[in-house]
Amino acid sequence: MNEYAVTRYRYLNKNAIKGETLFVGSSLMEHFxxxxxxxxxxxxxxxxxxxxxxYTIPELLESMDEQIFNLEPSVIFINIGTNDISHREETAEVFEEDYRKVLTQIKExxxxxxVFMMAYYPVNQKVADTITAWPEAPLAAKLRAERLDKANGIVEKLSKEFGYRYINVNEGLFGEDGQLLEKYTTDGIHMWPCAYELIFDNMKKYIFE
Known part of the structure; x- marks a missing residue:
């Protein structure tokens, strides 16, 4: 658990307005x-x-109050799990079980x-291999790319199970090869603000519905 981030959110939540919209997840959400x-x-x-x-899904499960419940949001956009599928030892079964625990708590x-459950963003393997933002970044990008479709399928299945909405707001982020366009990525995995402007445009219909 990132104690600093969790403690910071705990303080910020004391002055937060209840019942608003919430973005929650790992770095790909934090950087939005x-x-x-x-x-x-x-x-x-x-x-x-x-x-x-x-953050991984189990880490989110340890800080649900600070990241979600203290805000009492009326709308949640969630993007969590890319770090989970980037680990070699992660299995689809564990991934689904962990994600279901998050949704069960929210539902209760x-x-x-x-709740809007977001499809995962694409990666760019070439950039990840070239920049190597951290030692395991090339492998993380490779595993993520290999597992994205299956992970998205699990998220979509869970969305139906819980009566939530699965949304894919990635239009325009990737090229014909399905990889994240170089102009949008800082390291093959994370993205520049201009990418999030595109994502926001794709999300508007859900944010303001």
């Missing part, structure tokens, strides 16, 4: 510059970001909350 995007477009909407870099404690 939602405040800047909203301000630049003069959109008056409260969206809290409670992503934590490096926030029964009226609308």
């Amino acid at each position: 510059p939602i405040d800047e995007i909203l301000m630049s477009r003069r959109i008056t909407r409260v969206i809290y970001n409670r992503g934590i870099s490096g 404690r926030l029964p009226k909350t609308k």
Whole structure:
């Protein structure tokens, strides 16, 4: 668990407005510059970001209060699990079981909350191999690319099981080869703010519905 991030969110949540929209997940959510995007477009909407870099689903399960429940959100956009499928030892069965635990808690404690479960973003293996942002980055990108379709299938299945919405907001992020476009990625896995502007445009219909 990232004690600093969790403690920081615990303090921030004391002044948060209940019943607003929440973004939650790992680094790919934490890096989403939602405040800047909203301000630049003069959109008056409260969206809290409670992503934590490096987080896996079991780690989210340890900090559900700080990342989700203390905010009592009316809408949740969740993108968690890319770090799980990036580990060689992770299995589809464990991945699904862990994700189901997250959704079970949300359903029990926030029964009226609308939940959008996001499809995972593509990666760019060439950039990951070239930059090697951390020693295991090339392998993480490889495993993630190999497992994305199956992981997305599990997420979509769970969304139906719990009565939530599975959404794919990746249109325009990838080329004909299915890989994340180089202009959008910092290291083959993570993305520049311009990528999130595209993602936001794809998400608007869900955010404002």
